[in-house]
Amino acid sequence: MSQLSRRLILSGAAAAGVVGAAQAQENRNPGPPPPMPSFAGQTILVAGATGRTGKFVVSMLLANGAKVRAFSRNIDQAKKDVPKAEWIKADVKEVASLKGIAKGCDRVVFAIGSNSFRDPSNKPDLVDSAGVIALAQEAKAAKAKQYVLISSVGVTDPANQTATGFAAVLRYKLEGEKGLAASGVPHTIIRPVGMWDRPGGEFNVALLTNDANIGAMVSREDVAAVVLQSLASEKVLGKTFTCFNLPGFDVHAWKRDFPKIVSL
Numbered sequence: 001m002s003q004l005s006r007r008l009i010l011s012g013a014a015a016a017g018v019v020g021a022a023q024a025q026e027n028r029n030p031g032p033p034p035p036m037p038s039f040a041g042q043t044i045l046v047a048g049a050t051g052r053t054g055k056f057v058v059s060m061l062l063a064n065g066a067k068v069r070a071f072s073r074n075i076d077q078a079k080k081d082v083p084k085a086e087w088i089k090a091d092v093k094e095v096a097s098l099k100g101i102a103k104g105c106d107r108v109v110f111a112i113g114s115n116s117f118r119d120p121s122n123k124p125d126l127v128d129s130a131g132v133i134a135l136a137q138e139a140k141a142a143k144a145k146q147y148v149l150i151s152s153v154g155v156t157d158p159a160n161q162t163a164t165g166f167a168a169v170l171r172y173k174l175e176g177e178k179g180l181a182a183s184g185v186p187h188t189i190i191r192p193v194g195m196w197d198r199p200g201g202e203f204n205v206a207l208l209t210n211d212a213n214i215g216a217m218v219s220r221e222d223v224a225a226v227v228l229q230s231l232a233s234e235k236v237l238g239k240t241f242t243c244f245n246l247p248g249f250d251v252h253a254w255k256r257d258f259p260k261i262v263s264l
């Protein structure tokens with residue numbers, strides 16, 4: 001593991017010190033990116049598959065050999081755009097629509113965001129908490145080997161535990177995390193910082209084992225790449241980590257170091 005990544009995993013303070021080191025090495029040749037993991041022979045269920053992060057998860061999985069079962073509430077356009085995936089119309093608020101949805105799936109990814117500021121009926125308690133847990137029951141019934149949950153940085157901040165309305169989303173995401181853990185399904189929880197739509201691979205990715213609520217951003221495409229690395233590593237079972245973009249001369253360093261970083 002590089003010195004850079006080892007320090008990143010330890011604390012946000014260490015990460016701040018590392019930025020300078022990365023910049024000082026900007027002229028070094030980073031080498032080619034490591035190959036993406038293969039998912040040949042696996043079927044993976046992606047919830048929120050039409051979303052800005054979920055669509056990258058779907059395309060990366062398909063490109064790396066997985067069969068993908070994909071769902072969200074509105075799938076008509078996605079069926080035309082991504083015919084290689086099996087599309088199912090389902091709403092995590094309606095448990096009946098999830099019945100049997102994970103049958104035959106090896107792993108499950110939850111990339112749904114409630115966005116209740118747009119649709120007040122898509123309440124965070126029903127989506128980010130109850131919805132995560134309802135899908136965990138389906139994953140359990142299907143004997144899925146892993147459930148990767150995209151949660152959020154800041155969920156453990158006490159200030160978020162009493163929030164209401166849209167602002168309660170982080171409180172309910174923490175409830176969802178706890179419910180997933182209690183379900184007994186092998187799981188991995190990723191807590192991205194604020195997400196932006198810059199292309200993935202522009203920056204390195206830092207992975208922190210704590211809920212470091214720092215002023216950083218992360219590309220949705222990079223978060224999808226973190227999901228894929230997580231789906232391919234036994235070492236991330238039971239782990240929770242924050243991820244964010246970090247300038248660096250070797251933007252693929254985190255992929256090479258991933259199994260070592262997440263097992264710390």
Ligand SMILES: NC(=O)c1ccc[n+]([C@@H]2O[C@H](COP(=O)([O-])OP(=O)(O)OC[C@H]3O[C@@H](n4cnc5c(N)ncnc54)[C@H](OP(=O)(O)O)[C@@H]3O)[C@@H](O)[C@H]2O)c1
Pocket residue numbers: 047048049050051052053054071072073074075090091092093111112113114115122127150151152153191192193194195196220
């Ligand atoms: N935005 C940020 O800065 C930020 C930061 C940290 C973490 N996150 C989290 O990262 C995850 C991905 O975010 P994103 O911005 O990529 O999401 P997004 O683009 O808003 O996509 C949300 C996806 O969830 C689906 N969805 C919403 N409600 C649903 C329901 N009730 N049942 C089934 N599917 C539903 C949507 O499709 P339909 O509408 O068709 O159902 C869509 O596919 C979310 O959990 C989000 O909270 C976001």
